[in-house]
Amino acid sequence: MQQRFVPQKSVLALSIATLFAGTPLLAQSQDSTATVVVTGTRVANRTALDTASPVDIISADTLKTTGSTELNQALSVALPSLNFPRPTLTDGTDTVRPATLRGMAPDQSLVLVNSKRRHTSSLVNLNGSIGRGSAAVDLNTVPSAIVKSIEVLRDGAAAQYGSDAISGVVNVRLRTDRTGGEGTITYGAHISEYDLLNAAPPAGATWTGPNSRKRTDGQTTTVSAWKGLPLGETGYITIAAEYKDQNHTERSGYDMRQLYAKVNGAYDPRELTINRFDAWYGDPEMQQKTVFVNVGNNLSGDVKVYGWSSYQLRDARSAGYFRMPQDSRNVQSIYPNGFLPIIAPTVEDFSAAAGMTWALGDWDLDTSLVYGQNGMNYDVQNTLNASIGPASKTNFDAGGFSYNQLVYNLTGVRKFDVGGLASPLNxxxxxxxRREGYELHAGEPDSWRNGGVILPSGVPAASGAQVFPGFRPANASHKSRTAIGVFVDVEANITDKLLASAAIREEHYNDFGNNLSGKLAGRYDFTKNFALRGAVQNGFRAPSLQQQSFTSTSTNFVNGIPYEITTFTPNDPVAVALGAKPLKAEKSTNFSLGAVMRFAPVSLTVDAYRINVRDRIVLSENLLSTAVRNYIVSQGFIGVGGGRFFINGVDTKTEGVDIVASMPWNAGAAGRFDFTLAGNFNHTDVTKVPTTAQLAALNPAPVLFDRVNVLTLEKGQPKNKITASVNWKLNQWGVTARATRYGEVLSPGTTEAFDFTLKAKTIVDLEARYAFTRQFSLAVGADNLFDQYSETLPPALNTTSNTPFSNYTPFGNNGRYVYARANYSF
Structure with a gap:
């Protein structure tokens, strides 16, 4: 397979060399107007309504009209096709939450900064939430203060940009200001009330819980600023900084369980005095410091240099499940009233880029080198290692991991006059x-070892730090890989009405081989007011180093015998014995057809799509059955009790339609109104799930990818999302009102009896602004004004009381958020 595309690759390379050698090169001019699009096209003067594929442009002002300063959250309310679920009790995913586009996986969208590939987070999402098994870009590492605009290409673009661009591309364009600046202070808090469905207390117990609960929490202060500085006569240095201090939110249920042993047959009096809201279900505590610098300058003539650099330090604290006083995982001399273990990751993110553009004859050349690194280290607090007993520490260094990426680009763009075409051929x-690296390092020994304590029941106590056992020396790894790609992209108006474009790209990865992607797109303008556009293409997503290299181990005791339960790498001998194979790229075919209509002053776009993905990479179920354990022993692996691994083999078909309508209206003395109505309607079918011959031969045969994960892909995100918004401005006053309807979502259970449907909900956001001077303005608002929650889970689905709401809720489970924001321009 690896040699199949070598001739094609040679043809591409020869074509590039011939084009560069045969003709001199010239620089492409840049249009600074807000409507010019650079994503999905390499023609200099395309606008959002003139492209062959749908592109949304989100301005910096639009991003401000929400109480959240998170870029992912701001985008999710601006774009119906983008979803940002906010799960909790999911370890590191509480701190680094991924977004999805068009209902696809978080790692199937490509993120660019200034049209250059952004590095992903080092975290691979492992727990039961949207995006399980993916390692995605953390957009929240980019402060909103540095953002000029964000372009979202709602179409596959692997032939143009390479791996990951299956569902679309998000391109963050940075500020390029030479002068001016702005400082912003935002403060807000959740002021909310939610319903409870309490289980019955144990027989004979007298405690009862409330039916509802009021909370004021999640207080968040964000201080940000940007400043533009001149660099020479034409250059710029734009600096942005942000500090965020966020308290946690807590939406637990009332714990009806018996927490203490009975005393002489009677309930312990402490049962009536202990705080039974003993969980921490909500957003994490967080302190975050970010600096971002963007630089550019004209050196001489057509030679320009540019670059940027960013640094972020994020300290977070989230919780696991409450350990009751009598829990065998507790040491009562340390925690007589039980304990709530805290996961406290530290995330450090860095990037730097340098590039140059210049003209050579009729060509415009652009070369750049971009480096990015993301690391995550775990501290586990307010916990213990029960196997060590009363001598156990309560805080542990559990280890962590890091990912880095170095990307070199060289691109040339020019126009050719070709006879018979209505425009030059671009x-x-x-x-x-690209070089990528991944490293996993072990935690301190007490975070993972077994200290040998035997419980009164005669069973050994659990190993490692409770809630998050540390990574072991055997898990440590240091991996890297390289990828090289070449592409050709052409675009022209065949006639005055017909626009056509084509792209082809070949990539070679040293770990799995080659991939060839192509795209054909077109647009036909029947009139100035009506056009049809469409595209057909194939794409791919390379297996991430995180999926290939992540591993962790914990010890479970079965009948007093210790077994190692591991997340295996796909090439681990145990995983291979269970049927694992080296990961290969996911493959996709994309089809889209849309219409662009202008009925002045209304513009309307409707775009339908189908995305077929083959061999999606997923994380298998935990394979822990007796049959699996016996099979592993029969293969010569002693003491291994099972585990899970990443595997190709899920095929999906996603179909949907995006609709966007906008209308500006100048009402004279009543002010200016901007109306937007947008919707995404989406459905995914899983058409194939993975199997291995080794596991299929067992009796009973374990399921590699069960109904929960299948239904998560099919129904775990809203089947539709509709947003209606209006911006109003009159003199110093401004108002933004927005209503977002999230369609029905299924919170899947292990059997149909435990499936729980989250009904459609409409979330209303409202913000009012007043400019006291040209420089100073104040805004007050409320996100989720009417304090909406998804349905409260019944006791049968919330047996611990820790999770009264589903993690599949598409708009989070924190309720109303009230905020104020002050802006000062200078």
Whole structure:
């Protein structure tokens, strides 16, 4: 397979060399107007309504009209096709939450900064939430203060940009200001009330819980600023900084369980005095410091240099499940009233880029080198290692991991006058080389070892730090890989009415081989007011180093015998014995057809799509049955009790339609109104699940990818999302009102009896602004004004009381958020 595309690769490389050698090169001009699009096209003057594929442009002002300063959250309310679920009790995913586009996986969307590939988070999401098994870009590492605009290409673009661009591309364009600046202070808190469905207390117990609960929490202060500085006569240095201090939110239920042993047959009096809201279900505590610098300058003539750099330090604290006083995982001399273990990751993110554009004859050349690194280290607090007993520590260093990426690009763009065409043929050719690295390091020994304590029941106590056992030396790894790609991209108006574009790209990865992607797109303008557009393409997503290299181990005792339960790498001998194979790229075919309509002053776009993905990479179920354990022993692996691993083999078909309508209205003395109505309607079918011959031969045969994960892909995100918004401005006053309807979502259970449907909900956001001077303005508002929650889970689905709401809720489970924001421009 690896040699299949070598001739094609040679043809591409030869074509690029011939084009560069045969003709001199010239720089492409840049249009600074807000409507010019650079994502999905390499033609200099395309606008949002003139492209062959749908592109949304989100301005910095639009991002401000929400109480949240998180970029992912701001985008999710601006774009119906983008969803940002906020799960909790999911370890590191509480701190680094991924977004999804068009109902696809978080790692199937490509994120760019200034049209250059952004590095992903080092975290691979492992727990039961949207995006399980993926390692995605953390957009919240980019402060909103540095953002000029964000372009979202709602179409596959692997042939143009390479791996990951299956469902679309998010391109963050940075500020390029030479002068001016702005400082912003935002403060807000959740002021909310939610319903409870309490289980019955144990027989004979006298405690009862409330039916509802009021909370004021999640107080968040964000201080941000940006400043533009001149660099020479034409250059710029734009600096942005942000500090965020966020308290946690807590939406637990009332714990009806018996927490203490009975005394002489009677309930312990402490049962009536202990705080039974003993969980921490909600957003994490967080302190975050970010600095971002963007630089550019004209050196001489057509030679320009540019670059940027960013640094973020994020300290977070989230919780696991409450350990009751009598829990065998507790040491009562340390925690007589039980304990709530805290996961406290520290995330450090860095990026730097340098590039240059210049003209050579009729060509415009752009070369750049971009480096990014993301690391995550876990401290586990307010916990213990029960196997060590009363001598156990209560805080542990559990280890962590890091990911880095170095990308070199060289692109050339020029126009050719071709006879018979209505416009010059725009040709872009280029190459990209990428090196990626992944490292996992172990925690301190007490975070993972077994200290040998035997419980009164005669069973050994659990190993490692409760809630998050540390990574072991055997888990440590240091992996890297390289990828090289070449592409050709052409675009032209065949006639005055017909626009056509084509792209082809080949990539070679040293760990799994080659991939060839192509795209054909077109647009036909029947009139100035009506056009049809469409595209067909194939794409791919390379297996991430995180999926290939992540591993962790914990010890479970079965009848007093210790067994190692491991998340195996796909090439681990145990995983291979269970049928694992080296990961290969996911493959996709994308089809889209849309219409663009202008009925002045209304503009309307409707775009339908189908995305077929083959061999999606997923994380298998935990394979822990007796049959699995016996099979592993029969293969010569002693003491291994099972585990899970990443595997190709899920095929999906996603179909949907995006609709966007907008209308500006100048009402004279009543002010200016901007109306937007947008919707995404989406459905996914899982058409194939993975199997292995080794596991299929067992009796009973374990399921590699069960109904919960299948239904999560099919129904775990809203089947539709509709947003209606209006911005009003009159003199110093401004108001933004927005209503977002999230369609029905299924919170799947292990059997149909435990499935729980989350009904459609409409969330209303409202913000009012007043400019006291040209420089100073104040805004007050409320996100989720009417304090909406999804349905409260019944006791049968919330047996611990820790989780009264489903993690599949698409708009979070924190309720109303009230905020104020002050802006000062200078």
């Amino acid at each position: 040709v872009a050719v280029g190459t990209e080389a």
